[in-house]
Structures are given as C-alpha cells and as structure tokens.
Amino acid sequence: MSRLTHHSFLSKLSFLFLTVLLAAPADGASSSRPKRVPQNLQFEALPLERSRQNHLLVRVEINGKPALLGVDTGAPVSAIAISRRQHFGLTAIPGSSKLPAHLRINGAFNRVAIAHTIRLGALNLVDEPMVAIDLSGSARAAREFDEQELDGILGADILFPTEAVIDCETPMLILKMDPDRPGGVPGMDHRGWQGVPMNVSRGWNLYVDGKVNGKVAKLMVDTGAFTTLLHRPFVKQMRIPLRNTPYTSGGVNLQERGVQLATIKRLSIGSFEIKGKEVGVMDLNGLIHGGLLEGSPPVAGLLGSEFLRRNHGIIDFGTRTLYLRR
Numbered sequence: 001m002s003r004l005t006h007h008s009f010l011s012k013l014s015f016l017f018l019t020v021l022l023a024a025p026a027d028g029a030s031s032s033r034p035k036r037v038p039q040n041l042q043f044e045a046l047p048l049e050r051s052r053q054n055h056l057l058v059r060v061e062i063n064g065k066p067a068l069l070g071v072d073t074g075a076p077v078s079a080i081a082i083s084r085r086q087h088f089g090l091t092a093i094p095g096s097s098k099l100p101a102h103l104r105i106n107g108a109f110n111r112v113a114i115a116h117t118i119r120l121g122a123l124n125l126v127d128e129p130m131v132a133i134d135l136s137g138s139a140r141a142a143r144e145f146d147e148q149e150l151d152g153i154l155g156a157d158i159l160f161p162t163e164a165v166i167d168c169e170t171p172m173l174i175l176k177m178d179p180d181r182p183g184g185v186p187g188m189d190h191r192g193w194q195g196v197p198m199n200v201s202r203g204w205n206l207y208v209d210g211k212v213n214g215k216v217a218k219l220m221v222d223t224g225a226f227t228t229l230l231h232r233p234f235v236k237q238m239r240i241p242l243r244n245t246p247y248t249s250g251g252v253n254l255q256e257r258g259v260q261l262a263t264i265k266r267l268s269i270g271s272f273e274i275k276g277k278e279v280g281v282m283d284l285n286g287l288i289h290g291g292l293l294e295g296s297p298p299v300a301g302l303l304g305s306e307f308l309r310r311n312h313g314i315i316d317f318g319t320r321t322l323y324l325r326r
Contacts, residue, residue, distance in 0.1 A: 042178065043185055044121040048171035052145040054226045054305045056171055058154060061119040062088040067151040070138075071166065071173060072224030073315060074302065075155035076204040077103060078128070080113060081135040084151045090115050090130060103131050107286065118158075123175055125158065137256070153224070156204045156317075163318030166223065168308040176318070184318050193314065193323040196270035200320065203289060208303065208322055211268040213238060217300035219269065220288065221315060221322055225304035228277070231284040231293055234300045235262050242281055249282055257282050269303065272311070272324045280304075 048071060049057040056071040062080075065088055069078075080090055090113035093101045102109040111132045118125040135150055142149045158164075162175040165185050174185055198206040198221060206221040212230070215238060219228075229249070235242065240262045248256040260281040267277040284293060284301060292299040307313070314323040 042176065042181060042183075044123045044175045044177060046121050046173045046175070048166075048173050050171060050309075051142075051147055053141060053147075054309070056166070056168070056173075056223050056305065057150070058120070058173055060154075061117070062115050062151070063090070063117055065089075068148055069152050069154040070150050070224060071159075072153045072155055072222070073159065073166070073206055074220060074222030074224045075153050077157050078118075078130050078153055078155040079133045079135075080115070080130040080152040081139075081150065082132045083135070083139075085113055085132050088115065088151070090132075093129070099129055105131065105133065120173075120175060123162070123177055128158070156206075159317050160204065164315075165317070166315040168223065168305065168313040168315065171309075184316075190314070190323050193312070193325045194270065194272045196272060196322045196324065198315075198320045198322050201290065201292065206315070206320070206322075207299065208269050209297075210270070210300075211266070212300055213240070213265050215300075216297040218292070218295075218297055219301055219303040220299065221308075222302040223305050223308065223315070225302040227280045227306040228302060228304040229259070229280040229282055229284065230262065230264075230301035231288075231299070232260070232281050233283075234293075234298060235281050240264070245280075247280075249280075269322070269324060274311075277307075 046058055049059070051057055058069050058071050060067050060069055067084075067088065080088065093099050093112050093114060100112060102111055112129050113132050115128045115130050116126070118128045130152060133153075135152075139149045159166075161179050162177075163179065163184070164176075165174040165188070166172075167174075176185075196208050198208055199218075200206060207218045208221060210217055210219050212234075217234070232242075242260045242262050245259050245261055247259040249259050262279055262281050264277045264279055265275065267274045267279075279301070288299050308315070312323075312325040316323065
C-alpha cells in the first residue's frame with residue numbers, strides 16, 4: 001500500500017473554487033475508448049460514478065470510514081463537508097505545523113483540518129489536509145434528485161501530485177502510486193483524439209485556449225460544473241441572445257445566482273470545434289479570481305462536465321493535456 005503526503009502543495013494554495021448546479025442530467029453518446037491501464041503497483045484505476053446532476057463521484061475511505069467525494073478539477077484544494085468533519089474524525093492543524101489553519105475561499109476564511117488517512121483503492125494518503133466547507137447547497141440538490149449526499153471534494157492538491165488521468169466518459173480515475181517514478185499511464189492509446197494543452201493558473205486551475213464565435217478566450221476545465229458556463233458580461237459584449245431558466249448556481253461562500261442559456265454558433269477548444277453549442281450563462285465574478293475575467297485574452301467561463309462527457313474528454317494532469325473526440 002502506497003503512502004503519500006502533499007503538504008507542500010497545499011501551502012501554495014490560497015483559495016478554493018466549487019460550483020453546484022441544480023439542473024437535469026445530460027445525455028452522453030458512447031464510443032470506443034483507449035485501451036485501459038491494467039491494475040499494477042504503479043497505478044491505481046478507480047471506477048467513477050456519475051450522479052444525476054452529471055457530477056463525477058469516487059468512493060474512498062477517510063480514517064477508515066466509507067466516504068463519497070466529488071471529483072472536481074476546478075477545486076484547487078480537497079474539502080470535507082463541515083457537517084461530516086466530526087463523523088470522519090478530522091483533527092485541527094497542530095500549532096507546530098507550517099500548514100495554514102485557514103484558507104481564504106471566495107472572500108471568506110475556512111478552517112483546514114487533517115484526515116489522518118484517505119484511501120483511494122490501494123493508494124493511501126497520510127495526514128492529508130482538507131478544507132471544511134459548507135456543502136448544504138449540494139446536499140439540497142442531492143435530496144431533490146434522491147441521491148446520496150457528498151461527504152467532500154477531491155481536488156487538485158491530490159490530482160496534480162498523483163498525475164491523475166480522468167476519463168470523463170467511461171468514467172474512470174487513474175492515479176499514480178509513486179509520484180517520483182517517471183513515466184505516464186501505460187497502455188493509453190489517444191489515436192483519434194485531439195490533444196489540447198492545458199495551462200495552470202497561480203490558483204492551480206486548468207485552462208485551455210479557445211474561441212467563442214471567433215473571439216479568442218480561455219476556459220477553465222471544471223468537472224465540478226454540471227454544464228459549460230460563460231461569464232454573463234462576456235456574452236452580452238458579444239451581443240449573443242440570452243434565454244431565462246429556472247435554474248441557479250452557487251459557489252462556496254457565495255449566494256446562488258440565476259443561470260440563463262445562450263446558443264454559441266462556433267465554440268473552439270484548441271483545434272476542436274463545436275457548432276450550435278448551447279451553454280449556461282451566469283455572473284462568474286467571485287468564482288474566477290486574479291483578474292482573469294478581464295485578462296487578455298479573458299477567461300470566458302467554465303468547460304463543464306456535460307461538454308467533457310459528450311466529447312469523450314480525457315483530462316491528463318501528468319502531461320497537462322485535455323483529449324477530445326467527436
């Protein structure tokens with residue numbers, strides 16, 4: 001059983017991003033997949049579940065107790081629901097630790113706790129920091145869809161060091177057991193897929209270059225978002241018509257916001273192009289930080305789980321590549 005610690009990674013992080021959408025599931029087409037990695041001592045391949053809200057879920061053990069975590073590439077830090085911290089026996093950061101006792105999340109501070117073990121199959125993470133956050137919005141959505149509530153979030157502080165590969169269609173999560181061992185996942189054949197380089201922001205989010213109706217923009221690769229979401233001021237500036245919906249979206253420490261719909265004539269991710277794409281539209285201020293919404297080029301929004309599933313997305317944290325296929 002492998003034992004890893006990632007404390008130095010957490011110390012670089014200053015905020016957590018998470019979206020929860022209350023909406024209906026999207027359909028996904030099936031296709032042939034790359035060859036699967038065999039179970040061996042170098043990698044652990046875990047099956048993922050897909051919720052009716054189109055979120056990817058993984059079953060783990062926290063301090064020996066079974067837990068259900070959302071796999072969220074938009075979350076720089078792994079998290080535990082405040083309501084479940086006592087159940088799993090997470091402890092406070094020791095006074096002698098160099099880890100921060102609190103992290104600033106969307107303008108407010110949340111306490112950091114320690115999970116003595118997080119077990120993902122044969123991979124056992126030791127003394128893993130997790131931010132305690134309010135997941136009541138996600139819990140309400142789970143009850144609405146008659147699903148099990150999330151215990152927490154699996155974020156980039158685990159996905160990056162383990163050089164995770166997320167197959168968004170199968171779905172499957174592949175983790176590297178020894179991060180110091182060179183080489184990628186064996187047996188993965190990406191012929192027929194288009195590889196799009198992913199850039200990493202200072203906040204440890206993944207971004208791809210793209211175009212919206214020909215306008216150059218960046219999009220965050222976010223499996224925690226039910227659907228692809230564009231920033232409302234960006235869409236209005238493009239003079240793209242909007243349609244109202246009854247849906248809302250919320251973020252950690254932020255109020256829920258209304259979601260509208262728009263149809264994008266041409267959406268390009270690298271050289272991968274989709275025509276007539278329907279997307280969600282909302283105000284992403286407070287969710288995307290560091291002036292990225294006003295950058296050059298700007299961050300136009302989130303590339304969500306629905307897009308990744310429909311286009312057979314494979315997210316490779318080791319090579320920082322997003323693979324897409326029609």
